[in-house]
Amino acid sequence: AAGVIQSPRHLIKEKRETATLKCYPIPRHDTVYWYQQGPGQDPQFLISFYEKMQSDKGSIPDRFSAQQFSDYHSELNMSSLELGDSALYFCASSPSERRSENIQYFGAGTRLSVL
Amino acid sequence: AQKVTQAQTEISVVEKEDVTLDCVYETRDTTYYLFWYKQPPSGELVFLIRRNSFDEQNEISGRYSWNFQKSTSSFNFTITASQVVDSAVYFCALSATDSWGKLQFGAGTQVVVTP
Numbered sequence: 495a496a497g498v499i500q501s502p503r504h505l506i507k508e509k510r511e512t513a514t515l516k517c518y519p520i521p522r523h524d525t526v527y528w529y530q531q532g533p534g535q536d537p538q539f540l541i542s543f544y545e546k547m548q549s550d551k552g553s554i555p556d557r558f559s560a561q562q563f564s565d566y567h568s569e570l571n572m573s574s575l576e577l578g579d580s581a582l583y584f585c586a587s588s589p590s591e592r593r594s595e596n597i598q599y600f601g602a603g604t605r606l607s608v609l
Numbered sequence: 610a611q612k613v614t615q616a617q618t619e620i621s622v623v624e625k626e627d628v629t630l631d632c633v634y635e636t637r638d639t640t641y642y643l644f645w646y647k648q649p650p651s652g653e654l655v656f657l658i659r660r661n662s663f664d665e666q667n668e669i670s671g672r673y674s675w676n677f678q679k680s681t682s683s684f685n686f687t688i689t690a691s692q693v694v695d696s697a698v699y700f701c702a703l704s705a706t707d708s709w710g711k712l713q714f715g716a717g718t719q720v721v722v723t724p
Contacts (some may be wrong), residue, residue: 525710536700536714537654550711584654588710596710597644600654 496520498601500585506607507575515570515604519587525549526568527598528560529584537584543568572606580608611636611703615715622691622722629687630718632701638662641705643677643684644712649697657699660684691722 499518525544529537539552543562562568582603588596612635645657676685701715
């Protein structure tokens with residue numbers, strides 16, 4: 495079965511650079527979530543989209559932005575990168591409607607290293 | 610606001626032993642969902658089980674079983690006859706109606722299974 499696809503899997507950037515992470519949800523899933531997992535920490539919710547509209551926002555820095563496109567894939571844009579942005583970034587998708595019962599299926603993550 | 614507490618940081622067992630992971634949650638919502646996810650060393654997050662707040666029936670699925678007790682706000686997870694491949698970080702997570710699917714994770718419990 496198709497899973498959530500994230501690209502790239504690994505990314506190395508310098509401080510103050512920008513990065514773009516991409517997420518392709520499971521087919522027919524129209525809700526996408528982004529999470530950030532720092533070293534040794536639990537995943538923290540950043541932002542979510544439902545039907546191409548932002549549906550919820552967590553502790554996402556103003557330097558980050560995201561959007562969901564017409565084909566439901568999503569991109570997380572990160573600017574002015576800081577050392578503290580080094581983390582594993584997960585995208586998850588769930589079936590239609592913003593519902594708390596939906597199982598979120600996670601991609602393999604993008605490991606971002608800021609040097 | 611929701612909160613998930615996993616008091617056990619790490620559990621070490623020998624293969625074939627049972628291992629029980631504790632999870633205590635807090636929420637003001639009457640409708641919520643509880644999840645267990647597994648994060649093996651490769652890093653991906655794998656969905657294991659889901660339980661809703663109205664169903665306290667405990668179940669067994671293969672080597673996995675769970676004990677949901679609303680009275681104590683606990684959602685414990687047991688792996689029976691552990692195997693080396695069970696070595697991973699296990700996260701308990703909560704999703705409540707007012708958060709539209711945003712997962713609140715616990716800190717995770719590292720399970721180490723040795724041969």
